[in-house]
Amino acid sequence: MALQKLKFFIGTILNPQDDKKCDFYAHGLLVIEGTAKKARIKDLLPLEKGVKKYGSYMTIKNTHDLGHSLIMPGFYDMHFHWVQDDVREMPKDSLLGWLEKYTFPTEMKFKDKKYAQMRAEIFFKKLIKHGTLGGACYSSIHEHAVDAAMKRAKGHFVIGNVLMNMNSPEELTQSEEESLKLTKRLIQKHGKKHCFTPRFAITTTPEVMKEGSRMADRAKCFKQTHLSETPQEIDFVLSIYKKLPGFEKVKSYTEIYEKTGMLGERSLMGHGIHLSTKELGILSKSKTSVIHCPTSNAPLKEKGLGSGLFDFKKIEKSKVRWALGSDIGGGPFLSMFDVMRSFVDQHQKKGHKSATYVKALYRSTLAGAEILGQNKNSGNLNKGKEASFIVVPLPKNKFPIDAESALESIIQPLNKKREKYEGLLSDVYFNGQAVN
Numbered sequence: 001m002a003l004q005k006l007k008f009f010i011g012t013i014l015n016p017q018d019d020k021k022c023d024f025y026a027h028g029l030l031v032i033e034g035t036a037k038k039a040r041i042k043d044l045l046p047l048e049k050g051v052k053k054y055g056s057y058m059t060i061k062n063t064h065d066l067g068h069s070l071i072m073p074g075f076y077d078m079h080f081h082w083v084q085d086d087v088r089e090m091p092k093d094s095l096l097g098w099l100e101k102y103t104f105p106t107e108m109k110f111k112d113k114k115y116a117q118m119r120a121e122i123f124f125k126k127l128i129k130h131g132t133l134g135g136a137c138y139s140s141i142h143e144h145a146v147d148a149a150m151k152r153a154k155g156h157f158v159i160g161n162v163l164m165n166m167n168s169p170e171e172l173t174q175s176e177e178e179s180l181k182l183t184k185r186l187i188q189k190h191g192k193k194h195c196f197t198p199r200f201a202i203t204t205t206p207e208v209m210k211e212g213s214r215m216a217d218r219a220k221c222f223k224q225t226h227l228s229e230t231p232q233e234i235d236f237v238l239s240i241y242k243k244l245p246g247f248e249k250v251k252s253y254t255e256i257y258e259k260t261g262m263l264g265e266r267s268l269m270g271h272g273i274h275l276s277t278k279e280l281g282i283l284s285k286s287k288t289s290v291i292h293c294p295t296s297n298a299p300l301k302e303k304g305l306g307s308g309l310f311d312f313k314k315i316e317k318s319k320v321r322w323a324l325g326s327d328i329g330g331g332p333f334l335s336m337f338d339v340m341r342s343f344v345d346q347h348q349k350k351g352h353k354s355a356t357y358v359k360a361l362y363r364s365t366l367a368g369a370e371i372l373g374q375n376k377n378s379g380n381l382n383k384g385k386e387a388s389f390i391v392v393p394l395p396k397n398k399f400p401i402d403a404e405s406a407l408e409s410i411i412q413p414l415n416k417k418r419e420k421y422e423g424l425l426s427d428v429y430f431n432g433q434a435v436n
């Protein structure tokens, strides 16, 4: 009986394992098993072997010959702001100027519940078309915007309302009491899918970070914020906190988050570009993860905020966990292929030979799943995991010989037409079901 539920997918298959290893099947067979709503990966093997093993079960109806297409796991985007879809391509000069001029006014619009629901419908459909099936997401300050996102996000996401209590425009400023009540309510409503999200130390008071962190820890929820994205931001943070009781002696941005309970194994720090060795030590010891957002940090001429380049070698040497994110709308495009391209291009330009596409793929899939504790079930195409994957047709004349050349052949040709990464995917499967 169970065998009737088998489905077969033939294609060029990539199965990321770590920074250096991505299993590659030039002609591969992916076998999935389950119901119409929930399917798992039963097998992944070379086509020839697969036909010997499963040939008698393969029919025209249950076999999808994807021919010259790549099959690979769905993406984890570990840092993005769903409410910043309209800010992605707005002019950028510096982080703090861009926040004031474009980002905050855009997020204010989400005060209108109907508007927020309408935008969530559009955004999360678009996200699926880009093959992103998991990650960590920032919403606006508004409760109904988080609810709207939770309802529409398909995949393994944690989502939180940004908390803003100081140094923010009036329309986006909540009292500490409001922020904490809201945190309590959202944890009750969404459980572990709620992500405690102080926007950053500039806008969120230490009381809210401390008390909210406690609530999040009790509920085993994730926590996310921004850390050390630009030197100007760091100076501003330190100038604010040096005047706050209990923080007079803090020496670094990371110490502020340490003192407010923001660090830990369920903590995600966006950016973390300008960090001292001592700060990296604190992050490592607390098992905190850093999320690298190369397209957002890229120079202005590449549509980024020009924040600097994350030093992944230093981060890895300090044994700090990390994954990739788009930082929509600091990052201009939703596609994790664009994020992978930017990672490889920027680091290769600096002579970092280990910045490969294979590494970028691992950091855009399994590394995110590992950080979110989803890796037993998701993140790659290992046997037993959920059947969630994307299909990407290869250029006609390309016959890759390994994972690196396969990824290069789809990513490099569009490096000057970045908006086109969106159209690369032909299919997106979540739990065995086509969802795009």
Ligand code: GUN
Pocket (backbone or CB within 6 Å): 081, 095, 099, 103, 199, 200, 226, 229, 296, 327, 330
């Ligand atoms: N720091 C605080 N808020 C934001 C934001 O919305 N985007 C980015 N890139 N950095 C931030």
Ligand code: FE
Pocket (backbone or CB within 6 Å): 079, 080, 081, 226, 270, 327, 330
């Ligand atoms: Fe961000």
